[in-house]
Structure formats: C-alpha cells, structure tokens
Amino acid sequence: MQIGYLSLLFALVLCSCGPAQPEAPSHESSHAEGAAGDHHDDHDEHHGDEHHDEEGGVHLTAAQVENMDIKLGDFSQLKLNDYLSATGVLGLPPNAYIAVNARANGFVHNVPNYVEGDFVRKGAVLGYLENPEFIDHQQRFLEVSAELAYLRQELERQETLLAADAGILKSVQRLRSEVAGKTATLAGISQRLEYLGIRTADITPENLTDRITLFAPRSGYITTISLHDGLYVEPSTELIELIDEDHLHLELEVFERDIARVEKGQRVTYRIPALGTQTFAAEIHVIGKEFNTENKTVRVHAHLQGEQPPFVEGRFAEARIWLDDQTVSALPEAAVLYEGEMAYVYISPADTTGDEVGFERLTVNPGITDNGFTAVRLIDPLPPGMRIVTEGAYYVNAQEQAGALEHKH
Structure with a gap:
C-alpha cells in the first residue's frame, strides 16, 4: 500500500516537470481586450473635455465667472493693527467692595426680602436696629442741653454783676469752666447720635425713639447677606456685602515675552466666551510690576469702555491688546483660503481670450486680520500678467473641489 502511494507521487512529480504547452487565446479574451481598449479611448476623450487640469488649477466659463460675481484685483496698502492675545477675568479693585455693618448693638427688624444678586441704591433702607440704649443717648442729650442753657444764663448774669463791681470773679470763672465742659459733653453726645442716624435737631421729649435705620452706604449688587428679623448684631457684624460694578475692570495675564510691547492707553477688545461672540472695548490702565513665576506672566489692568457685559466676578475673558498701526499689503479676508496649515489665494490672467x-x-x-482685511506676504512672486481673486474665491474653490471629486470617480 505504501509502495503504491510512493509510485503515484513520483509519477505526478515527473508530469509537473514536463514542458508546458502555450495556450491559444480564446475568442472571448480577445473581445474583452478590444472592449477595454475602446473604453480607455473613451476615457481619454472624456478627460480631454474636463475643466480641471492635472496641476490643481480650475477653468470656468466667462458666464460662470459673471454669475458667481468673481472679481480680480490687487493688494491694498492698509494700516492694520497687530495685536497680542491674552486671557483674564473680570475683576474689581478692593475699594469696590462695600461691607454694611451695624453702627451699634441691637436687634434687627423689618428687613426687606433681599437676596444675593439684588441691586440696591445708595440710601435704600436695609432694615431697622432696635436698642433701648438709643433712648438713653437722646435723654442725656436733652438733659445736657438744658443744663448748658441754664449755665449760660447764669454766666451771663454773673458777668453783668462783675461788670458793675457787684459780682465775684471766682464765680464767673467757675461758670465759664462749667459751660465749656457741658458744651464739650453736648457736642460728643450730638456726634454719637448723628453717627447712629438720629438727627439732634429733631429730638424732643415727645419723640424719643429706640430704633435707628440701616441704610445702604453706596449703590451696588448684593453678594452676601446675613440679615434677617430678630438677629442680634454688634458693630463688628457684617450684615451685607455690596459690590459697585462702576469700578469693574479687566485683569489680564500677559506673557513675559510680550509685556515689553504693552503700554498704558492701548486699545483692548475682549469677549466673554460664555456670552457668545460679542466683543467689548477696554483700555490699558495699569501694567503690573510683579512677575508670576508659575505661569510666566505679568498682570495688566484695563478699564472697561462703552457697553459692558453682565457682571459675574471672576468670569473668564479672551482679549486682544492692539499695538501700533502699520502699513501692510492686505487682501479681503475672504480672499485668503486655508487647507490644513497652508494658506493660499487664487490667481487668474488679467487678460483672457475665448x-x-x-x-x-x-x-x-x-x-x-483687522476690519475685514488680512495682511498677506507672498511666498513666491506673483507671475507677470496675473491678478488675484479678491471676491468669489470661495466659489472657485468649490468648483475645484467638485472637479477633484469627479476626477477620483
């Protein structure tokens, strides 16, 4: 069995080593080759009719150029602002924060329903503070006022007697001293009452009050509030914190390599990404003197100008610090197209025939890029007789892309 298997294998090897006979081409294969050749000729003929060449150019008819409003032109010499990019936040200086404190000990009553974020104007009533000691201060004011009035009258009488050689000098001197002391005491009580918000000119025995009014010292937005009815407070207790957004400014972080180009008075445009693409204006006001070693920046303060974004402290901002104007060769922004990292324009013969x-x-x-124009430098010179597509470059690019897609298919 094994010998027979080996004999068969040896015979197959001998057959495979024999000369191969050439195979005559069949009628079907000849026909297929002919059809392929015809198709190739048709493709070449069709390719000759395309409006897109092998070098990436594009050809349009004069009617297409007119319908797409494609226009040719040249560089414009314009003054465009260069700028530095910076990021930062909306901030406030320390004196824009207002802490509202009670001016004396007492219980708070009749507090309006204020919440964080409410705007209050200067002089607005924030509540009332009650304390019986306020009555004592007013009572003391009335008592000292009466004593001072009596002492002044007595001094006047004694001075009259002394002038007529009927008085005693020592009595006059004592009364003068007492009048001066009571005058100082009354002035101190008056100042304290005015500090509490109680007008001394209105104090009478019939209208003594045990409450004073808590007023907003300045206009601003409430950031924190711990004020409610029944709260016992002391002068050290902070009841409300307000912020005055009139002093709102832009705090920018400028990199060390750029800080030498920043000057006071330079124009700044900025936007708040959380609010969309709207831009706002500011002006460089203070350039910081401290270098941040962690992020290699210097802080720059800019004052806001014109319309301002809704204030939220610490809101992130993206800014451009505009530098001096410079004259450059520029094209309309839409004339410059981009493909990956490469930028290009389209050019066309100034004079065309056909x-x-x-x-x-x-x-x-x-x-x-500034005010709709982009500064452009040519890498290769503009060929003689050629002009630049200044309007409609998008449509030329669309036709080129469409032709490239057809060529692939």
Missing part, C-alpha cells in the same frame, strides 16, 4: 478663464493657487503667508 470663453474660458483659468485659475491657479498661489501659496501665501497670512498675517493679522
């Missing part, structure tokens, strides 16, 4: 207009790409190095 019904077809050709467009080519020209790589450029874009710079700053």
Whole structure:
C-alpha cells in the first residue's frame, strides 16, 4: 500500500516537470481586450473635455465667472493693527467692595426680602436696629442741653454783676469752666447720635425713639447677606456685602515675552466666551510690576469702555491688546483660503481670450486680520500678467473641489 502511494507521487512529480504547452487565446479574451481598449479611448476623450487640469488649477466659463460675481484685483496698502492675545477675568479693585455693618448693638427688624444678586441704591433702607440704649443717648442729650442753657444764663448774669463791681470773679470763672465742659459733653453726645442716624435737631421729649435705620452706604449688587428679623448684631457684624460694578475692570495675564510691547492707553477688545461672540472695548490702565513665576506672566489692568457685559466676578475673558498701526499689503479676508496649515489665494490672467478663464493657487503667508482685511506676504512672486481673486474665491474653490471629486470617480 505504501509502495503504491510512493509510485503515484513520483509519477505526478515527473508530469509537473514536463514542458508546458502555450495556450491559444480564446475568442472571448480577445473581445474583452478590444472592449477595454475602446473604453480607455473613451476615457481619454472624456478627460480631454474636463475643466480641471492635472496641476490643481480650475477653468470656468466667462458666464460662470459673471454669475458667481468673481472679481480680480490687487493688494491694498492698509494700516492694520497687530495685536497680542491674552486671557483674564473680570475683576474689581478692593475699594469696590462695600461691607454694611451695624453702627451699634441691637436687634434687627423689618428687613426687606433681599437676596444675593439684588441691586440696591445708595440710601435704600436695609432694615431697622432696635436698642433701648438709643433712648438713653437722646435723654442725656436733652438733659445736657438744658443744663448748658441754664449755665449760660447764669454766666451771663454773673458777668453783668462783675461788670458793675457787684459780682465775684471766682464765680464767673467757675461758670465759664462749667459751660465749656457741658458744651464739650453736648457736642460728643450730638456726634454719637448723628453717627447712629438720629438727627439732634429733631429730638424732643415727645419723640424719643429706640430704633435707628440701616441704610445702604453706596449703590451696588448684593453678594452676601446675613440679615434677617430678630438677629442680634454688634458693630463688628457684617450684615451685607455690596459690590459697585462702576469700578469693574479687566485683569489680564500677559506673557513675559510680550509685556515689553504693552503700554498704558492701548486699545483692548475682549469677549466673554460664555456670552457668545460679542466683543467689548477696554483700555490699558495699569501694567503690573510683579512677575508670576508659575505661569510666566505679568498682570495688566484695563478699564472697561462703552457697553459692558453682565457682571459675574471672576468670569473668564479672551482679549486682544492692539499695538501700533502699520502699513501692510492686505487682501479681503475672504480672499485668503486655508487647507490644513497652508494658506493660499487664487490667481487668474488679467487678460483672457475665448470663453474660458483659468485659475491657479498661489501659496501665501497670512498675517493679522483687522476690519475685514488680512495682511498677506507672498511666498513666491506673483507671475507677470496675473491678478488675484479678491471676491468669489470661495466659489472657485468649490468648483475645484467638485472637479477633484469627479476626477477620483
């Protein structure tokens, strides 16, 4: 059995080593090759009719150029602002924070329903503070006022007697001393009552009060509030904290490498990403003198100008610090197109004959963009007789992309 298997295997090896006979081409394969050749010729003929060349250019008819409002032009020499990018937050200086404290010990009553975020105007009533000691201060004021009035009358009488050689000098001197002492005492009581908010001119025995009014010392927004009815407070107790957004400013962090280009008075535009794309204006006011070693920046303060965003302390901002104007070669922003990291414009012959207009790409190095124009530097010179597509470059690019897609298919 094993010998028979080996004999069969040896015979197959001998057959495979024999000369191969050439196979005659069949009628079907010849027909297929002919059809392929015809198809190739048709493709070449069709490719000859395309409006897109192998070098990436694009060709449009004169009618297409007119319908797409494609216009040719040249560089404009414009003054464009260069700028530095910076980030920061909306902030307030220390004196924009107002702490409202009680001016004496007492119990709080009749507090309005204020909550954090409410705006209060200067002089608004925040509540009332009650303490029986306020009555004692007013009573003491009335008593000293009466004593002083009597002493002044007695002094006047004694001075009259002394002038007529009927009085005693020592009595006059004593009365003068007592009048001076009572005058000082009354002045002190008056100042204390005025400090508490009680007008001394209105004090009579019939209208003594045990409460004083808590007023807002300045206008602002409430950031914290711990004021409620029945609360016992002392002068050290902070009842409300207000912030005055009139002093709102922009606190920017400028990198060390850029700080030498920042000057007081430079224009700043900024936006709050949380609020969308709206931009606001500011002006550099103070350049910090302390270097942040952690993030390699210097803090710059800018005062807001014109319309301001709704204030939320610490809200993130993106800013541009505009530098001096400089004259540069510029094109409309829409004329510069981008593909990955590469920027380019389209160029076309200034004079065209026939019904077809050709467009080519020209790589450029874009710079700053301001007021709808972009500073542009050419990497290669503009070929003679060529002009730049200043309007409608988007449509030329769309036609080029469509042609490239057709070519792939």
